[in-house]
Amino acid sequence: MAERIALAVDDASANREFLERLLGGANFKVLSAGTGYGALKAITDLSHLTLAMVDMKLPDMTGLDLVKQLRQRFPAAYLVIATMYDERSVMEDSFAAGCNVFLVKPHGFMELFQRLMSTEIETMCAGPQLIIDQYGPRHFKAATQNVPKVLKTATQETIKSG
Numbered sequence: 001m002a003e004r005i006a007l008a009v010d011d012a013s014a015n016r017e018f019l020e021r022l023l024g025g026a027n028f029k030v031l032s033a034g035t036g037y038g039a040l041k042a043i044t045d046l047s048h049l050t051l052a053m054v055d056m057k058l059p060d061m062t063g064l065d066l067v068k069q070l071r072q073r074f075p076a077a078y079l080v081i082a083t084m085y086d087e088r089s090v091m092e093d094s095f096a097a098g099c100n101v102f103l104v105k106p107h108g109f110m111e112l113f114q115r116l117m118s119t120e121i122e123t124m125c126a127g128p129q130l131i132i133d134q135y136g137p138r139h140f141k142a143a144t145q146n147v148p149k150v151l152k153t154a155t156q157e158t159i160k161s162g
Helices: 013-025 036-042 063-073 088-097 110-118 121-126 148-162
Strands: 005-009 029-033 052-056 078-083 103-104 130-133 136-139
Touching: 005 013, 005 063, 013 029, 013 052, 013 110, 029 036, 029 052, 029 063, 036 063, 036 088, 052 063, 063 078, 063 088, 063 110, 078 121, 103 110
Parallel strands: 005 029, 005 052, 052 078, 078 103, 103 130
Antiparallel strands: 130 136
């Protein structure tokens, strides 16, 4: 079994140290950085990455930009965006960038920790995209999936006839 390597990226040192302790407690070897470019430098020599927890707002790039690069380089990694921005558009952009979990700070860290301790990472990666916030974990559904079929059909008919 390959070593479980996690990357913790947050520009606030207290948050980064918390992530280091949390992930270390879940039996990961933890690399950390306070910037996006620092994160990319920290993983330069890695051949695999198991997990990354990325803050949305970094001083030199967005968390989305970093997640896109991580997803491209490590397609099997479990990627978590951790942010205080609890907005639908931000969630959709995060999942489109390749994250597996959208975690709203300060909620959800213990839920994620419990999952990391009780579930194989491969199983988590194969599972649905998750939102973890003050309401607990739930599956992400893209906005187009939430539009009732009747409304979709009516809209398509209007477009065709108009």
